[in-house]
Amino acid sequence: MTLERVVAAPISPAEPAEPVVRSRGGRFEFLDALRGLAALAVVIQHCSERLWPGYFRFSQAYFGLGEFGVFVFFLVSGFIIPASLERGRSLGAFWVGRFFRLFPLFWACLIAALLLHSINRYGLPAGFLANPVVNFLANLTMMQFFIGGWDIQVVGASWSLSYELAFYLILSLLVIGGLNRRSVPLAIAALLLIVPGALLPIMLLNGPDSNLTTRSIVLAATLVVAAVFAYLAADRRTALAAILIAAIAVPLILNQPGASVLTFGYFATMFVGTVLYRMTSGEITPRRAWSVFLFAITLIFGVSLFVQPVLDPITGVWITWLKQPLTIIPAYLLFAAFLLLRRYSFPRPLLFLGRISYSLYLIHVLILDAPRWTTPILGIPATWLTLCTWVAAALLIATATYRWIEKPCHTFGGRMIAKIDAK
Template identity: 35%
Template sequence: MNTGTTAAGLPGSRAPDTDSGPAPGAAAPRAENPPGPAGGAARLGWLDALRGFAALTVVWFHLSPVVLGPGRHLRIHHHIDLGKYGVLLFFLVSGYVIPMSLERHGSLRRFWVGRLFRVYPAYLVTVAVTGILALAGLGGVRASLRADPVTAVLAHASMLLDPLGLRGTVRVFWTLSYEMIFYLVVAGLFAWRLHRHSGWWAAGLAVVALVAGPRLPDGMFAADPAGRRVTAAVLLVAVAAVVAAGLSGRRRLAVAAGTAGIAFLILPAIDGHPTADSTVVASWQGLLLLAVMFSGTVVFRAQHGQLGRWPAALALAAVGGGTVAAHWAHLPGRTAHLVWLTTVAAVAATFAVAYAMRRRAVPRILAWLGTISYSLYLLHVVVLGQVTRLMPDLASRPAPLRVVAGGAFLLLALGVAAVSQRLVERPGQALGRRLLRALEGAPGPARSVPITTERAAPRTRRRQETRRSV
């Protein structure tokens, strides 16, 4: 995962809120923060705090070359890569929250409406902003995107940029590819009732990455322009079909689409690094990213009694150890090996501390940062680009000026993110809720593919949970 100076960030989306209740007839997971009325969901404060902290880490990762000056920021990255650290933290959060959200929905329809209207509005606005800036001469578009605009549009539509060997109009879009793959796979597992086996998926992906390693092909489908365009079109159609099946509310269609969703695991396994524009360095590293996300799911299942402590601990050890071992085995350089060791250890420790403090009150500033973290992730690099354009060679200026400029950038980036969250994200989510009400008012099942997410509950409790969810 060659994050470089522009490649780390929030992977795909701000982790979603929990939903308002389980599917009728399904026992509700034991939630430490029970569903509440605000926005139809309760916020899990410790996850907000973790997202806020990770967002600031990502911002600092991109800002540090400017504030610290040429070369000085590299001293930090000889010990820990803050870009990778932020990415892996966000992936753990997504892995924890996405299955929880899906299973509390008890409905693929609700899940996909929630995902699409949470992720796409701010994403599309960011694409539009970068396009406008480019047309105004205030930014550029990568040559590979200009060379084949059709493929670029198809890839941006599906969000599967990185396995197609493309960089987005904003480089940090690469993590969206793995978020989208995770959504598709988890939804497919849910449809097939295989979602409870998170430990096996997490450990299995890590083991495959370690054992298969360089033997996995890196560009089977998208290594050349013609193959890239065809693959981009096929992937967009496949994503649209899976989502449409989930929205249909029909069990058989959802199960059929679930097969396609699970099959998306093949994409990073054989097409993880088709070109130099891919951020992931090889297919085995793409599998490790998905293993990290499933690790978050393992924590969720262990917390709610769906997975024993020892199986969960073994799965997490397999992912952590496999991630470090795979990079030691498949990447050259002792420095890189030590950086991966310290980075993975720091991610695990940070998540463990946040989890241990999950019952404590969260500082408002961290909760607020978690709320705006998605927009902050998408837009802070755009803001930084404009700051450095207004102040060329900023990294070479005197230290006091660099610090002042860095502080001004941070305030501006937070302000832009807050505006985006209020004017783009929130209205987008509200539109999704209106669409969901319209869909569920139409003929057909109101909730698709209801699947029990806990062990069987007594009949009385099940009736109570059903009434509460309604």
């Protein structure tokens, strides 16, 4: 069996597919609406924490609006990426599409950040400046968060893109191994890994505590994953692809720079999104899908109870067990609500916000060192004027980059995919 046949394997629905999801221009409306709200949440979070220290302390201690938005994004990705991957195209075509979807705008933002830094309008972390050439190359891969963490990241909001890219690598391995449609056990396994994942040290390859033992663990895990998926592959070509993907994905993921419980939580969230996609396509029953969803919420709450308070070094507030459930569970509930409304139309402004959401997500951090209003106008406080100005500027710039960078690259990528499919 060739790789193309694995990707295009027919669906064996558990029951007739549910009513068609409302779409516009080939895009699911409920997903675009969610993307728009998620991007706006991240923008408001980052702008507000710069302007109001009290809000920043609240968001660190109780409810992180930006983190809420990121979890919505992860659920959206978990829902739609398997659909894109299983559209009948080869893995090569999928990755070409993802490249032209993500990288051109990301690279443009990297260059813009460096130019803004040169005129003192954008701050770069000290870790990046310590070795700018190597760290810039690391950022070009979009996996910079797994390579060096926050200390080398140029575009502040791009850390989540490293997880997105890692998720694509994981899905590619599952496709090669013919396991991609086993979404319920995969989601449950990912959720259960959250607990032992909390015990995994950070940055096993190049962290402060890395040593021969931790690197040996990474090597052993890589060899095991590569061997398993090479064995499951249909032919030699896909076996080699599995070995290459495992050699990239496993070391990077195990080198995660933050708390392991969050790393596994991010991936588990994406797999929960995939389970809900399988439900809408009729591959699994709603009862099974919503059971997984409720299990995820229950586990998130249960694991949070054992989180030890941590003193945030920036705001000086204690981050307790309340923060994660108050932030993550509402993201799950919002996704569920929009999923239940998937047959209905959504307001066009919200759909437009969803179309430009990737541009908005990346662009907005580049304006946070822009000039601020210093005096009120017509009784409106200067901080509110600044917030409105920053948000409006982010929306205008994101609209421009969507039109002149994203869309042309999407079109070019589509032509490339057509050529690949024609072979």
